[in-house]
Amino acid sequence: MSSYTDRANLKVSPILAEFIESDVLPGLKLEADSFWKSLANVVDDLTPINRRLLTERDDIQAKLDAWNLANKECFDAAAYKSFLYEIGYLVEEGDNFTITTDNVDAEIARQAGAQLVVPTSNARFALNATNARWGSLYDAVYGTDVISEDGGAHKSGPYNRLRGDKVIKFGRDLLDKYFPLSKGSHTDVVSYQIDATCLTATLDNGQSTGLRDQQQCVGFKGDRSSPTSILLLHNGLHVAIEIDPTSPVGRTDKAGVADLTMEAALTAIQDFEDSVAAVDAEDKVGVYRNWLGLMKGDLSETFIKGGKPMTRSLQADLSYKALDGSELRLHGRSLLFCRNVGHLMSNPAVLDSNGDEIQEGIMDAMICVLIAKHDLIGNSDYRNSRTGSVYIVKPKMHGPKEAAFANTLFNRVEDELGLERHTVKIGVMDEERRTTVNLKECIRQVKDRVVFINTGFLDRTGDEIHTSMLLGAMAPKAEIKKQPWISAYEDWNVDIGLECGFSGKAQIGKGMWAMPDEMAEMLQQKGAHPQSGANTAWVPSPNGATLHATHYHETDVFKVQATLKNRARASLDEILTIPLCADPQSLSAEDIQAELDNNAQGILGYVVRWIDHGVGCSKVPDIHNVGLMEDRATLRISSQHIANWLEQGLTDEAQINATFERMAAVVDQQNAGDPDYTPMVGNFASSIAYQAALELCLKGKQQPNGYTEPLLHQYRLKLKAAS
Numbered sequence: 001m002s003s004y005t006d007r008a009n010l011k012v013s014p015i016l017a018e019f020i021e022s023d024v025l026p027g028l029k030l031e032a033d034s035f036w037k038s039l040a041n042v043v044d045d046l047t048p049i050n051r052r053l054l055t056e057r058d059d060i061q062a063k064l065d066a067w068n069l070a071n072k073e074c075f076d077a078a079a080y081k082s083f084l085y086e087i088g089y090l091v092e093e094g095d096n097f098t099i100t101t102d103n104v105d106a107e108i109a110r111q112a113g114a115q116l117v118v119p120t121s122n123a124r125f126a127l128n129a130t131n132a133r134w135g136s137l138y139d140a141v142y143g144t145d146v147i148s149e150d151g152g153a154h155k156s157g158p159y160n161r162l163r164g165d166k167v168i169k170f171g172r173d174l175l176d177k178y179f180p181l182s183k184g185s186h187t188d189v190v191s192y193q194i195d196a197t198c199l200t201a202t203l204d205n206g207q208s209t210g211l212r213d214q215q216q217c218v219g220f221k222g223d224r225s226s227p228t229s230i231l232l233l234h235n236g237l238h239v240a241i242e243i244d245p246t247s248p249v250g251r252t253d254k255a256g257v258a259d260l261t262m263e264a265a266l267t268a269i270q271d272f273e274d275s276v277a278a279v280d281a282e283d284k285v286g287v288y289r290n291w292l293g294l295m296k297g298d299l300s301e302t303f304i305k306g307g308k309p310m311t312r313s314l315q316a317d318l319s320y321k322a323l324d325g326s327e328l329r330l331h332g333r334s335l336l337f338c339r340n341v342g343h344l345m346s347n348p349a350v351l352d353s354n355g356d357e358i359q360e361g362i363m364d365a366m367i368c369v370l371i372a373k374h375d376l377i378g379n380s381d382y383r384n385s386r387t388g389s390v391y392i393v394k395p396k397m398h399g400p401k402e403a404a405f406a407n408t409l410f411n412r413v414e415d416e417l418g419l420e421r422h423t424v425k426i427g428v429m430d431e432e433r434r435t436t437v438n439l440k441e442c443i444r445q446v447k448d449r450v451v452f453i454n455t456g457f458l459d460r461t462g463d464e465i466h467t468s469m470l471l472g473a474m475a476p477k478a479e480i481k482k483q484p485w486i487s488a489y490e491d492w493n494v495d496i497g498l499e500c501g502f503s504g505k506a507q508i509g510k511g512m513w514a515m516p517d518e519m520a521e522m523l524q525q526k527g528a529h530p531q532s533g534a535n536t537a538w539v540p541s542p543n544g545a546t547l548h549a550t551h552y553h554e555t556d557v558f559k560v561q562a563t564l565k566n567r568a569r570a571s572l573d574e575i576l577t578i579p580l581c582a583d584p585q586s587l588s589a590e591d592i593q594a595e596l597d598n599n600a601q602g603i604l605g606y607v608v609r610w611i612d613h614g615v616g617c618s619k620v621p622d623i624h625n626v627g628l629m630e631d632r633a634t635l636r637i638s639s640q641h642i643a644n645w646l647e648q649g650l651t652d653e654a655q656i657n658a659t660f661e662r663m664a665a666v667v668d669q670q671n672a673g674d675p676d677y678t679p680m681v682g683n684f685a686s687s688i689a690y691q692a693a694l695e696l697c698l699k700g701k702q703q704p705n706g707y708t709e710p711l712l713h714q715y716r717l718k719l720k721a722a723s
Helices: 014-024 032-071 077-086 123-133 137-142 161-178 281-296 360-376 400-417 439-445 457-467 484-499 519-525 542-554 557-564 589-613 632-647 653-670 688-698 709-722
Strands: 005-007 010-012 113-119 134-136 189-194 199-203 208-210 217-222 227-234 237-243 257-263 265-271 300-305 308-313 318-321 327-330 335-339 346-351 357-359 390-394 424-430 450-455 507-510 536-539 618-621 627-630
Touching: 005 014, 005 032, 010 014, 010 032, 014 032, 014 281, 014 360, 032 077, 032 357, 032 360, 032 400, 032 457, 113 123, 113 542, 123 134, 123 265, 123 281, 123 300, 123 308, 123 542, 134 137, 134 542, 137 161, 137 257, 137 542, 161 237, 161 257, 161 542, 189 227, 237 542, 257 542, 265 281, 265 536, 281 346, 281 360, 346 360, 357 360, 360 390, 360 400, 390 400, 390 450, 400 424, 400 439, 424 439, 439 450, 439 484, 450 484, 457 484, 457 632, 484 507, 484 557, 519 542, 536 542, 589 618, 589 627, 589 632, 589 653, 589 688, 589 709, 627 632, 632 653, 632 688, 653 688, 688 709
Parallel strands: 113 265, 113 536, 265 335, 335 390, 390 424, 424 450, 450 507, 507 536
Antiparallel strands: 005 010, 010 346, 134 257, 189 199, 199 208, 217 227, 217 318, 227 237, 237 257, 300 308, 318 327, 346 357, 618 627
């Protein structure tokens, strides 16, 4: 970036200055000079603290490295734990406490349901996620592998009546399970009506019946004698029976039912971090602009689908009649969080008074909350928070001091922007080992504003590997998933959240289902998340949210949480168990090569899109051509795993180089149909993406806490400068 404009004592990229002054500030009754002075004050005051915390990370890792080297041949778990307390990695727990967060929207505090995470840099995806509050169950089942294509029930081509009948049965089974009739089955219903106080169904034998629990019917559209939509409620989630005998599906249904609309993604995280590639002012403005459109309610995107232009915009609120005839309005969109960048990275969009890049997390906090003021003061027809809150997910924090710093940052943002204390709420991502083992004390630091904790296997494992890089060779990735620390970590997160009073006040979340095409398997497995006491979990798509919603009908999470409050807390000693390979010498040359192939192919498939196209999250085929949702978390674990095996002598640079060259050919072939793709094979020396991917592994040991962002940003900026 060659030019900046002066604002306060900052140097600001002209594109960012223009965006803030021309697009964000109008309507906020805040002068540009005042905002830039506020940003400068926060940068001047908090940057030194931020940088000291980063230095502390490095100091702790250096002490761990030295201890691990000295004790790798005679590791003693008790001595290790004592050492962690000695260096401040572990801190003593204080007295019990209960979080005091107030003004929390119902989607977070009192409802349990799916959560989407989406790159805010992509307007279409951002809109899709926001509008995924409601989803078609019939579409989600018909268009995925939830039902098989056996016997001619294929999903491609025009509407397949055979497949449609299977979808209708799936829907009727769901109604029978969660909204049973007093007698008979929803399969037998030929018509639904709304009486003065209840739902009435006429069966095909002429009998009339109603819901076993008549309070489950809460609203309708159309006439009472022939409603077009019937709104039901179970476990805090709505399901609407859509009736249209003239539709392609409805005319094949004896009751004219055309669909079941599920309340699906209650919340969505608009991501500024892991799923975006934002390395400079141009990129950041793209992210901020879409967040502004969401907060002002005017974001739209026109695209071509099926050869025709389509425009997507925000879904309006839904209006029903309550059974007493009054209006019943339901929120039409997911409640939005935004995930800011963590404490590590800086960004060249703004330079401080010393000419240094400012910390990106500070910039994100100030600008995203400034933008959210449009929602807070009602500058939109589409309200996000009805309680006057701004929800920020804060990732990649290491321990209580860093959580306290986030709290200080949000205090300052509120003060500078004229907001009441604790308007800004925080979601603490439990994805770093030092946060896990001190989770209660991390929560204590933000107890007046916390609304969310969750687990994240991939980043958490990447940090696990880097923390103990010098202690020994890690188990193969598939074996790491079976290690005892993972189940203890998942339970510990729930246990600590419940101890701190999260139930009915805040979300306890679980991580992503990474295979968007494997919805049948998701239905089989992801029901374990609400059963574990988590009142939200991440899904990769609106269809995934609709299907995952069925798990929250299956399980009343708040009843589960009430039971789990009485169990013993998960074992800290198990969490501290390091996932080392039990016998590295037992790994054959073929085992090692297969592991390297798997890691290298995934790394290359993701990095080539990140560097060459600025795509931070996408469905990337793995080595078996199974599409996986990849972001920087998957990259972190894979690159750290190779770096660890290199450090421990299970492989060498020559083998890694040879592996990457072979896997580059695989990735080139997988992308052969993309006209914008630049092959790596034959261009290894000149391919910036290839060089970045390789360096992530060869220099993985030196990366701060094993993060991939510093190298990715360096190489992406290099490519942008060259082009």
